[in-house]
Amino acid sequence: MAEYQTRKAQHKVDAVQEMTSEFSQYDGFIFTDYRGMTVEQITTLRNQLREKEAAYRVVKNRFAKIVMSDLKHEGTNDNLVGPTAVALTSGEDASSLASKILFEFSKGSPLQIKGAYLDGKLFSKEEIEAYSKLPTRLELIASLMGTMKAPLSKLARTLQAVADAKGGNTEN
CATH class of the missing domain: 1.20.5 (Single alpha-helices involved in coiled-coils or other helix-helix interfaces)
Incomplete structure (x- = not known):
């Protein structure tokens, strides 16, 4: 009897590979729920983060779970539920600045921070909020x-x- 194998659409495989190559350039990931935000708000947030050398990407959870697993970033699956956007940072200062921007931005918008994965460690929402307050x-x-x-x-x-x-x- 033949072994059952799922077929994978090539465009999905390509999307995961592209996401993997982009995410591999970063060591910090701050997971957010962007539900209720307007395109203008997301664009403003992206521009603020780009000034601090961070990126903000809306992701498909299933693809992001595969990418995080491929990059050996374990424990992030709990943050990849519901509408998810990820702030991508590289370096300690960029992660700190990005978390400050995200928490400041969340005060006047529907943005919600779910958690983070920074330098190989998983942070809850409360922990990343405390981290954002540090100099x-x-x-x-x-x-x-x-x-x-x-x-x-x-x-x-x-x-x-x-x-x-x-x-x-x-x-x-």
């Missing part, structure tokens, strides 16, 4: 540099004041 790596470095610079600036002003005072006494 980026660059913001932390700038803060650290400001903190380190403050005592040196104070020392320099103090030494300058001493030098000015001594310089002013010799003129009298």
Whole structure:
């Protein structure tokens, strides 16, 4: 008896391959429900994310599940239910900025964040919301540099004041 095999339409195979090649360029995936959003809102959101080097794609869940499985991103199937769009990010700062944009955008639109898969870890909606509130790596470095610079600036002003005072006494 012959073994049963499902036939796969070539256009579907091509779509999955194309999605796999695009998704393989990214290491962060933030899953959203875009139900109720207008085309104008989605376009605005895409433009905001593109400025931060992120992409926003509406996906077919069945294809996305195959792609995520092929890329060894396990555990994402729970986020691929219902109308789904994915924010694609590459790098820690891009993921942080994209999550901030998505949560800010969701305040004035029907957009809902479902969860995320960042750097090999699965995040719930609550966890990704907390992540979005953290400062980026660059913001932390700038803060650290400001903190380190403050005592040196104070020392320099103090030494300058001493030098000015001594310089002013010799003129009298």
